[in-house]
Amino acid sequence: MKALLARDLALALRAGGGFGLGLAFFLIVTVLVPLSVGPQSELLARIAPGLLWLGALLACLLSLDRLLALDWEDGTLDLLATSPLPLEAALSVKALAHWITTGLPLVLAAPVLGVLLNLPAPGFFWLVISLLLGTPALSVIGSFGAALTVGVKRGGLLMSLLVLPLYVPTLIFGAEVARRGAVGMETQTPLLMLAGITLGVIAIMPFASAAALRVNLR
Amino acid sequence: MSVTEPKTQPKRPSGFWSYANPVKFLALSERILPTLWWLSVICLAVGLIWGFFFTPDDFRQGSTVKIIYLHVPSALMAINAWFMMLVASLIWIVRRHHVSALAAKAAAPVGVVMTLIALVTGAIWGQPMWGTWWAWDPRLTSFLILFLFYLGYIALWEAIEDPDTAADLTSVLCLVGSVFAVLSRYAVNFWNQGLHQGASLSLDKEENVADVFYFPLLVAIAGFVLLFLALVLYRTGTEIRLRRTRALLAREARL
Numbered sequence: 001m002k003a004l005l006a007r008d009l010a011l012a013l014r015a016g017g018g019f020g021l022g023l024a025f026f027l028i029v030t031v032l033v034p035l036s037v038g039p040q041s042e043l044l045a046r047i048a049p050g051l052l053w054l055g056a057l058l059a060c061l062l063s064l065d066r067l068l069a070l071d072w073e074d075g076t077l078d079l080l081a082t083s084p085l086p087l088e089a090a091l092s093v094k095a096l097a098h099w100i101t102t103g104l105p106l107v108l109a110a111p112v113l114g115v116l117l118n119l120p121a122p123g124f125f126w127l128v129i130s131l132l133l134g135t136p137a138l139s140v141i142g143s144f145g146a147a148l149t150v151g152v153k154r155g156g157l158l159m160s161l162l163v164l165p166l167y168v169p170t171l172i173f174g175a176e177v178a179r180r181g182a183v184g185m186e187t188q189t190p191l192l193m194l195a196g197i198t199l200g201v202i203a204i205m206p207f208a209s210a211a212a213l214r215v216n217l218r
Numbered sequence: 219m220s221v222t223e224p225k226t227q228p229k230r231p232s233g234f235w236s237y238a239n240p241v242k243f244l245a246l247s248e249r250i251l252p253t254l255w256w257l258s259v260i261c262l263a264v265g266l267i268w269g270f271f272f273t274p275d276d277f278r279q280g281s282t283v284k285i286i287y288l289h290v291p292s293a294l295m296a297i298n299a300w301f302m303m304l305v306a307s308l309i310w311i312v313r314r315h316h317v318s319a320l321a322a323k324a325a326a327p328v329g330v331v332m333t334l335i336a337l338v339t340g341a342i343w344g345q346p347m348w349g350t351w352w353a354w355d356p357r358l359t360s361f362l363i364l365f366l367f368y369l370g371y372i373a374l375w376e377a378i379e380d381p382d383t384a385a386d387l388t389s390v391l392c393l394v395g396s397v398f399a400v401l402s403r404y405a406v407n408f409w410n411q412g413l414h415q416g417a418s419l420s421l422d423k424e425e426n427v428a429d430v431f432y433f434p435l436l437v438a439i440a441g442f443v444l445l446f447l448a449l450v451l452y453r454t455g456t457e458i459r460l461r462r463t464r465a466l467l468a469r470e471a472r473l
Binding site for chain 2: 144148149151152155158161162164165166168169172173176189190193197205208211212215216218
């Protein structure tokens with residue numbers, strides 16, 4: 001498992017691995033928002049938590065096709081499926097690698113982009129906390145979408161259509177934590193719900209993903 | 219080379235499961251389909267005409283209340299169609315009956331149309347009553363999300379060529395989607411307070427809509443249920459024949 005994690009991380013970090021593309025996308029979305037809704041700082045401050053969450057979610061979504069597609073093309077997935085490591089574990093590791101290379105940088109970059117959107121001071125802490133708790137769920141749910149569509153050529157749009165509805169609960173609770181934090185309300189309830197979703201998804205989703213991937217590898 | 223006959227015949231499935239055999243399923247559905255069509259048409263006609271022309275106007279809502287005869291049954295069927303797809307997907311995963319997978323596939327477009335009818339009639343009613351076509355109310359929002367789930371499910375069926383792979387993947391998606399649809403429902407409830415009134419009908423409540431509206435509504439609901447059953451049976455039959463035709467064509471091409 002460690003070897004697989006190290007391999008996935010190395011592949012993502014090397015040239016052509018696409019590391020940083022998600023970050024750049026996140027930055028661009030954040031820059032485009034004031035250009036589209038206008039530069040009034042109080043308006044931006046109000047919508048900043050939700051927008052940063054949405055940007056992080058989209059950046060995560062766009063990097064999903066790299067999660068399995070390359071390994072599918074060169075046959076690595078077939079090897080993984082026949083290896084003694086259960087496919088569920090392999091997919092969990094792949095989701096973890098995806099989170100380390102996409103989710104974690106997004107979490108770290110979010111406060112900087114928060115400055116651009118005039119996020120209120122108490123919001124920074126809660127934004128980071130909510131993204132830190134929520135982005136693993138995005139990666140794990142995304143691995144399910146990737147496993148479903150790995151056999152479809154040019155399945156990017158299809159995957160968005162499948163994955164985005166599944167992101168709804170995570171987005172609602174995550175953005176709610178950030179929003180409540182930014183205006184100084186109590187955040188415990190949505191935070192617990194978000195943590196619950198993330199933990200539940202980490203526990204159960206790999207089985208669904210592995211089932212889908214097995215069908216595709218048949 | 220001779221094929222040896224098995225000494226004992228394998229036990230034939232009987233009762234409900236015997237209809238997993240496409241031939242028996244088609245025979246049965248052909249026998250009951252005309253009755254179903256007629257019953258649903260009669261129920262819909264009676265329910266809607268009774269509802270539209272022979273019930274009084276509501277004292278506050280005026281005649282707009284009558285959209286209830288389309289709105290409530292279609293909303294009900296939109297949810298139940300997904301539920302039926304969930305059951306059919308489970309049967310496909312567990313027992314590998316092709317008819318079941320095809321029934322789930324056949325139900326999805328019907329369900330999506332029901333969802334659309336519910337959303338559109340709701341918007342038409344909401345315009346004069348709430349003063350807006352659309353509000354981000356929990357019920358409305360979760361219906362929109364359900365609509366997206368339907369679209370994803372149908373798109374996945376369309377995208378995959380091999381029918382068995384498609385059936386497997388859509389079944390898994392249906393199971394996972396059901397869990398997330400329920401989660402979204404509660405998340406959305408948490409996210410915004412509602413404008414929509416509570417349930418119009420429930421079995422355990424003292425107070426439902428008044429009787430004058432209630433009985434035609436029940437007839438209309440029965441009509442929608444029968445219509446849904448008829449459509450799904452009909453479409454499943456079409457899917458079975460389509461697959462058979464493809465198999466014949468493939469055999470022909472091989473010869």
